[in-house]
Amino acid sequence: MNSRITDRIATGVFYTIAAIMVALLLYLFYFILANGLPQVTWDFLTSESSSYKAGGGIRDQLFNSLYILVITMIITVPLGVFGGVYMAEYAKPGKLTSFIRSCIEMLASLPSIVVGLFGLLIFVNKMGLGYTIIGGALALTIFNIPVMVRVTEDAINSVPKEQKEASLALGITRWHTIKTVLLPYAFPGILTGAILASGRVFGEAAALLYTAGLSTPSLDYGNWNPLADNSPLNIFRPAETLAVHIWSVNTQGLIPDIREVANGASAVLVIAVLVFNILARWLGSVIHKKLTAGK
Amino acid sequence: MNYTVDSPKETKKEKLLNYSTQFNKEVVLDVKNLSIFYGNKEAVKRANMGIEKNAVTALIGPSGCGKSTFIRSINRMNDLIPSSRAEGEIIYDGINILRSDVNVVALRAEIGMVFQKPNPFPKSIYNNITHALKYNGQKNKQALDQIVEESLRKAALWDEVKDRLHQSALSLSGGQQQRLCIARTLAMEPRILLLDEPASALDPVSNAKIEELILQLKEDYSIVIVTHNMSQASRVSDKTAFFFNGDVVEYDDTKKIFTNPSETKTEEYISGRFG
Amino acid sequence: MAKASVSSSAHDRLILTKNNRRWDEVRGRALVTTCAVIMIAATIAITIFLAQKGLQSFFVNNIHPIAYLTSTNWNPTGENASYGIFPFIFGSLAVTFLSALVAAPLGIGAAIFMSEISPKFGKKVLQPVIELLVGIPSVVYGFIGLVVLVPLVRDHLPGNGFSLFAGVVVLTVMILPTVTTIATDAMRSLPNSLRQGSLALGATRWQTIRKVLIPAALPSLLTAIVLGMARAFGEALAVQMVIGNTRDIPGSIFDTSATLTTIVTLNIGHTTDGSIENNTLWSMGLILLIISFIFILVVRYLSGRRKV
Numbered sequence: 001m002n003s004r005i006t007d008r009i010a011t012g013v014f015y016t017i018a019a020i021m022v023a024l025l026l027y028l029f030y031f032i033l034a035n036g037l038p039q040v041t042w043d044f045l046t047s048e049s050s051s052y053k054a055g056g057g058i059r060d061q062l063f064n065s066l067y068i069l070v071i072t073m074i075i076t077v078p079l080g081v082f083g084g085v086y087m088a089e090y091a092k093p094g095k096l097t098s099f100i101r102s103c104i105e106m107l108a109s110l111p112s113i114v115v116g117l118f119g120l121l122i123f124v125n126k127m128g129l130g131y132t133i134i135g136g137a138l139a140l141t142i143f144n145i146p147v148m149v150r151v152t153e154d155a156i157n158s159v160p161k162e163q164k165e166a167s168l169a170l171g172i173t174r175w176h177t178i179k180t181v182l183l184p185y186a187f188p189g190i191l192t193g194a195i196l197a198s199g200r201v202f203g204e205a206a207a208l209l210y211t212a213g214l215s216t217p218s219l220d221y222g223n224w225n226p227l228a229d230n231s232p233l234n235i236f237r238p239a240e241t242l243a244v245h246i247w248s249v250n251t252q253g254l255i256p257d258i259r260e261v262a263n264g265a266s267a268v269l270v271i272a273v274l275v276f277n278i279l280a281r282w283l284g285s286v287i288h289k290k291l292t293a294g295k
Numbered sequence: 296m297n298y299t300v301d302s303p304k305e306t307k308k309e310k311l312l313n314y315s316t317q318f319n320k321e322v323v324l325d326v327k328n329l330s331i332f333y334g335n336k337e338a339v340k341r342a343n344m345g346i347e348k349n350a351v352t353a354l355i356g357p358s359g360c361g362k363s364t365f366i367r368s369i370n371r372m373n374d375l376i377p378s379s380r381a382e383g384e385i386i387y388d389g390i391n392i393l394r395s396d397v398n399v400v401a402l403r404a405e406i407g408m409v410f411q412k413p414n415p416f417p418k419s420i421y422n423n424i425t426h427a428l429k430y431n432g433q434k435n436k437q438a439l440d441q442i443v444e445e446s447l448r449k450a451a452l453w454d455e456v457k458d459r460l461h462q463s464a465l466s467l468s469g470g471q472q473q474r475l476c477i478a479r480t481l482a483m484e485p486r487i488l489l490l491d492e493p494a495s496a497l498d499p500v501s502n503a504k505i506e507e508l509i510l511q512l513k514e515d516y517s518i519v520i521v522t523h524n525m526s527q528a529s530r531v532s533d534k535t536a537f538f539f540n541g542d543v544v545e546y547d548d549t550k551k552i553f554t555n556p557s558e559t560k561t562e563e564y565i566s567g568r569f570g
Numbered sequence: 571m572a573k574a575s576v577s578s579s580a581h582d583r584l585i586l587t588k589n590n591r592r593w594d595e596v597r598g599r600a601l602v603t604t605c606a607v608i609m610i611a612a613t614i615a616i617t618i619f620l621a622q623k624g625l626q627s628f629f630v631n632n633i634h635p636i637a638y639l640t641s642t643n644w645n646p647t648g649e650n651a652s653y654g655i656f657p658f659i660f661g662s663l664a665v666t667f668l669s670a671l672v673a674a675p676l677g678i679g680a681a682i683f684m685s686e687i688s689p690k691f692g693k694k695v696l697q698p699v700i701e702l703l704v705g706i707p708s709v710v711y712g713f714i715g716l717v718v719l720v721p722l723v724r725d726h727l728p729g730n731g732f733s734l735f736a737g738v739v740v741l742t743v744m745i746l747p748t749v750t751t752i753a754t755d756a757m758r759s760l761p762n763s764l765r766q767g768s769l770a771l772g773a774t775r776w777q778t779i780r781k782v783l784i785p786a787a788l789p790s791l792l793t794a795i796v797l798g799m800a801r802a803f804g805e806a807l808a809v810q811m812v813i814g815n816t817r818d819i820p821g822s823i824f825d826t827s828a829t830l831t832t833i834v835t836l837n838i839g840h841t842t843d844g845s846i847e848n849n850t851l852w853s854m855g856l857i858l859l860i861i862s863f864i865f866i867l868v869v870r871y872l873s874g875r876r877k878v
Contacts, residue, residue, distance in 0.1 A: 004774060011687060025699045112804065117834070273707065389580050389581075396586045
């Protein structure tokens with residue numbers, strides 16, 4: 001075959017592949033939103049779920065997802081940021097550093113069900129806590145830390161070398177340089193990464209099935225005492241999240257309106273992830289502009 | 296470049312050793328047999344140099360000759376490169392600053408450095424200067440105000456920025472930014488000022504201002520400057536060292552280097568035959 | 571301040587002693603080192619605890635490991651209980667390799683599109699599309715598989731819809747963005763001189779891509795595929811929702827099947843802690859862990875062979 005014709009054909013194939021991917025995304029979003037959005041009413045978002053009747057909502061699941069996300073990020077962000085600082089600024093090339101890198105890589109590539117199993121083993125079996133929010137958050141922490149470490153390391157490494165040298169040459173310690181020069185400069189990158197990671201945490205289910213559990217006790221949103229059993233803030237209560245809810249109604253649900261609930265919940269989940277995505281880009285660029293602006 | 300050193304190595308070394316002792320002025324940095332390695336590469340080879348107090352010492356030579364490596368070893372900035380290693384001694388105030396137990400943080404406050412590319416922090420002009428001062432415990436607002444003004448005056452920047460101290464340093468021109476970097480180094484009251492090609496990224500007017508500034512600062516500070524610009528070296532410096540391939544080929548009074556150098560290599564370089 | 575202390579001796583000022591040591595540096599270093607140690611501890615803890623738990627079925631319940639891995643009979647609750655997990659290993663490997671087989675050409679093709687054919691459209695449209703695809707939670711993929719794909723397969727293809735095939739399709743869609751992202755980075759990091767050199771010799775774009783660019787990027791492209799496979803292998807819920815979860819080796823791609831992850835997911839909550847069945851499930855967890863180690867080793871090996 002003529003090489004020019006082959007070239008044309010190949011180009012056509014590549015365009016087709018690109019078109020397939022765009023079509024795939026459009027279809028998925030169309031499906032999720034077209035089926036889901038009609039279900040997402042104020043009532044759906046604010047009423048309790050039902051285990052056998054139709055018409056249940058997702059109030060508790062939505063709250064649980066957000067609450068577990070917040071707790072996970074409270075634990076992960078400092079650990080991941082400081083870990084990333086260590087890797088970017090303190091780790092010397094050598095055996096130890098390459099071992100730590102292997103550990104991070106391993107944590108990053110663990111299947112989330114394995115992380116869930118580890119959580120089940122430690123928090124439920126060994127410590128006897130049962131299914132708890134804190135157990136779920138710690139399981140999510142395990143697979144979120146490597147993300148935050150990588151994000152922080154990249155963000156710090158992308159700070160111009162001149163900024164670091166300027167501070168060190170003024171007789172400022174490395175640590176103070178990190179706190180006052182590197183981290184502020186790297187902040188937009190870290191924030192963007194953290195929000196994107198939040199999207200991932202928000203949609204995670206497998207790691208939570210056997211750590212935070214498949215049920216939620218009946219909650220009293222007026223009770224803000226974090227030690228009370230019916231308080232939404234209690235971190236030692238089981239908590240079914242939105243993603244877990246989608247899975248559980250589909251696989252073991254008894255309600256007659258499985259499709260409607262799952263459609264609505266999927267739409268909420270995907271919209272949340274979308275919002276995280278857009279927020280990350282927008283905030284990142286706004287702060288970056290602010291930091292590097294002329295005035 | 297297929298140049299080889301005419302004289303055998305030993306004789307040259309002896310000659311260089313003499314340089315460091317033949318001057319009458321007080322020596323603030325005595326560099327003895329300094330070698331700097333990056334991995335296996337020897338970037339500076341057994342350099343000897345006595346750097347005088349309250350004088351301007353210029354380091355010249357083609358790119359990659361080791362002059363930047365040399366100046367960065369004086370305040371231990373080379374420590375940032377994991378594969379770098381130094382041998383020999385740099386005696387400052389009676390102490391070899393290459394010792395592993397030297398407090399590099401304190402050292403860098405006494406031996407300040409200004410870099411090739413202006414690198415102000417993305418903060419206000421005022422905070423650029425107070426950044427390091429505050430870290431060192433100076434919290435008094437009045438004292439800070441005073442130091443800011445003094446150091447900006449010393450850096451010949453005060454009149455241009457006194458009305459906009461709280462604007463971002465990034466709003467300044469390149470030349471102003473570089474003088475701000477000098478001001479912020481001066482605020483630490485260093486004894487030695489290391490300038491690594493401070494004017495090479497600037498326009499001619501800013502360049503001239505920096506040169507003027509260097510001549511003023513010499514009254515109070517000992518200055519070492521790396522420069523690519525030979526006429527600049529001849530204008531501002533008292534002593535000049537010519538580096539080539541990691542060797543200090545010649546170190547002498549600037550006047551002598553530029554009018555009657557002892558080494559043919561030096562003459563070839565300053566007359567623009569290579570580099 | 572420097573000047574105030576100039577009068578004091580150089581030794582006091584410049585030699586690191588307790589008095590002039592910067593404690594913030596010491597504390598900061600301790601803080602970040604602690605975080606690094608926590609990461610090491612977490613990794614080691616996961617390995618040790620899962621290994622200890624996962625080995626119990628062999629050491630406490632005396633199940634023969636070879637029989638466990640190779641027997642095709644999984645019948646943990648019957649009279650003559652038998653614990654052969656080969657069908658699940660087979661299922662896991664089948665979905666992993668088949669989905670990689672489909673996702674690899676598509677993902678690499680999309681990567682080449684973004685880096686070689688139309689970088690502008692790639693950056694403006696395809697890149698965000700891929701990032702959004704990555705962001706869709708796996709349960710949503712599973713749900714759509716369940717309500718769209720499974721009925722579709724049931725109506726037009728043999729079997730009842732729940733099948734290995736459905737699992738492969740869902741996983742392909744899920745790992746496609748992973749493969750594409752990494753492959754795109756690999757293609758973009760190729761030096762421009764490679765392209766120009768080849769085009770200057772009169773090669774067409776396709777010839778350049780096939781003969782020069784793909785071979786140069788090969789180790790990184792393989793890394794992209796392996797990481798995609800790792801994701802497919804470890805995915806639990808999305809596959810579980812469409813694959814049917816039966817204990818037999820599928821006779822055809824349209825038969826129901828099960829994977830290690832789906833069996834663990836479904837059963838570990840229902841079995842009593844310490845029972846033989848429970849222990850054999852933990853052993854499957856250990857196998858998942860070991861195989862994800864192997865994936866990392868392969869990725870390491872490939873990145874060691876990276877030429878550019």
